Amino acid sequence: MSKIDQYIQAATRDNTRQSYQAAVRHFEIEWGGFLPATADSIANYLVEYAETLAINTLRQRLAALAQWHISQGFPDPTKSPVVRKVFRGIQALHPAKEKQAKPLQxxxxxxxxxxxxxxxxxxxxxxxxxxxxxxxxxxxxxxxxxxxxxxxxxxxxxxxxxxxxxxxxxxxxxxxxxxxxxxxxxxxxxxxxxxxxxxxxxxxxxxxxxxxxxxxxxxxxxxxxxxxxxxxxxxxxxxxxxxxxxxxxxxxxxxxxxxxxxxxxxxxxxxxxxxxxxxxxxxxxxxxxxxxRYVDVADQFSQQRIEHSLGKSAPIHQLSKP
Incomplete structure (x- = not known):
């Protein structure tokens, strides 16, 4: 490995490098795609996994494929209009609710x-x-x-x-x-x-x-x-x-x-x-x-805040009187 390659590798975090490598393997081996890829093949890849992979996972797969093409000197097919529209469509039809770890009290x-x-x-x-x-x-x-x-x-x-x-x-x-x-x-x-x-x-x-x-x-x-x-x-x-x-x-x-x-x-x-x-x-x-994203407030439904305010305000039926 040359000095340039060493510094380039050091600039990329280990977790990112590993996840990108796994994403490229998934595209090539599990899905059967070819690299360099066309915009249509990337779009079809997204459609194939739209209902089984999370939005953030698909976004990470696109980032990995984009990085591969750029590093190899090829045009980036993930930025094409068809890929962007397909991805927006997946976001609209399969909105993701972010999973969060349960906080330890x-x-x-x-x-x-x-x-x-x-x-x-x-x-x-x-x-x-x-x-x-x-x-x-x-x-x-x-x-x-x-x-x-x-x-x-x-x-x-x-x-x-x-x-x-x-x-x-x-x-x-x-x-x-x-x-x-x-x-x-x-x-x-x-x-x-x-x-x-x-x-x-x-x-x-x-x-x-x-x-x-x-x-x-x-x-x-x-x-x-x-x-x-x-x-x-x-x-x-x-x-x-x-x-x-x-x-x-x-x-x-x-x-x-x-x-x-x-x-x-x-x-x-x-x-x-x-x-x-x-x-x-x-x-x-x-x-x-x-x-x-990490903060769970104690009064998560704002019950205490609203009840406290209700105690200071006039009843609703009084507010409606002329």
């Missing part, structure tokens, strides 16, 4: 933390090294993911040497790359030490128990208690979270995902008086639309 976080603390103590007393490591790791994942509002990929990219801990005060997590950091400037996230459910104590316990001095913070653990040299894959976080929630007795654990921690913190912060600007700065959102 604070009392649920406490319930899971109590279960994990008990499981850690039992594993240590019984000398079950592998179980101890998993429980300590999972506790650090949950508490840091919640209180810092981290995405799953940010948790898996965290490096031991990029975390600075001040016991009793807090810790600073440096990430060289985040989803919103388009210029690769790196971002430092401050995490406070808390009197309970403390992410700093959980992190210290994990690093000490696993004897980590460098490399990925969160790693896979085999049945014998051996730690992997590489970080957990982002996709492995969902079964880890759901397993802990299920074991702790949280109902409908399968409705939660890695985003549940981020949404849970945003919902908790909003309910406790954080204004949107403060929340955006803390979590790292760059625009209001991104932030609002």
């Amino acid at each position: 604070l009392d649920q976080l406490e319930q899971v933390d109590r279960w994990l603390a008990s499981a850690i103590e039992s594993a240590r007393n019984e000398g079950r090294r592998s179980a101890e490591l998993r429980y300590v790791r999972d506790r650090a994942l949950l508490l840091l993911g919640f209180w810092r509002g981290f995405r799953g990929d940010e948790l898996t990219r965290l490096q031991v040497e990029d975390v600075t801990v001040s016991p009793g005060e807090g810790m600073i997590c440096y990430l060289s790359q985040t989803k919103s950091d388009r210029r690769y400037q790196g971002t430092s996230f401050k995490t406070p030490a808390l009197s309970r459910l403390c992410p700093v104590d959980a992190f210290i316990d994990w690093v000490h128990t696993a004897q980590l001095t460098s490399g990925p913070v969160f790693r896979a653990i085999d049945r014998w208690g051996h730690l992997s040299e590489i970080s957990l894959h982002e996709d492995s976080l969902i079964p880890i979270f759901r397993s802990a929630l299920h074991a702790a007795g949280i109902e409908a654990a399968n409705l939660y995902s890695g985003h549940s921690l981020r949404r849970g913190f945003a919902t908790w912060a909003t309910a406790n008086g954080w204004d949107l600007k403060t929340l955006m700065e803390y979590v790292g959102w760059k625009n209001i639309q991104s932030a609002m």
Whole structure:
């Protein structure tokens, strides 16, 4: 690979590169399309999957096919009028309701933390090294993911040497790359030490128990208690979270995902008086639309607000009198 190719590859995020490659394979292998493609074949491809794939998935497939053609020096067929009209038609006939992860509430976080603390103590007393490591790791994942509002990929990219801990005060997590950091400037996230459910104590316990001095913070653990040299894959976080929630007795654990921690913190912060600007700065959102997707207000039907206003206003039948 040439230096130019290395820098071009580095400019594209791993997740994006992998999803684009999968999209091109789907077009060629599963659907049987040919590259370079014509506008008509792209349109027919969209029609084939209009009722089975989500709008955002189809949009991502178009972006991948566009990128392939441009990188190979061919005209981009996805920008043709027929493709654009077909895509708008699919949006009109198959409007998508965005699926969102169920937010993890604070009392649920406490319930899971109590279960994990008990499981850690039992594993240590019984000398079950592998179980101890998993429980300590999972506790650090949950508490840091919640209180810092981290995405799953940010948790898996965290490096031991990029975390600075001040016991009793807090810790600073440096990430060289985040989803919103388009210029690769790196971002430092401050995490406070808390009197309970403390992410700093959980992190210290994990690093000490696993004897980590460098490399990925969160790693896979085999049945014998051996730690992997590489970080957990982002996709492995969902079964880890759901397993802990299920074991702790949280109902409908399968409705939660890695985003549940981020949404849970945003919902908790909003309910406790954080204004949107403060929340955006803390979590790292760059625009209001991104932030609002994660916030579940406590009074989601505005019942309390309306009832409060009704108490101050005159009855409706009085307002109708001349």
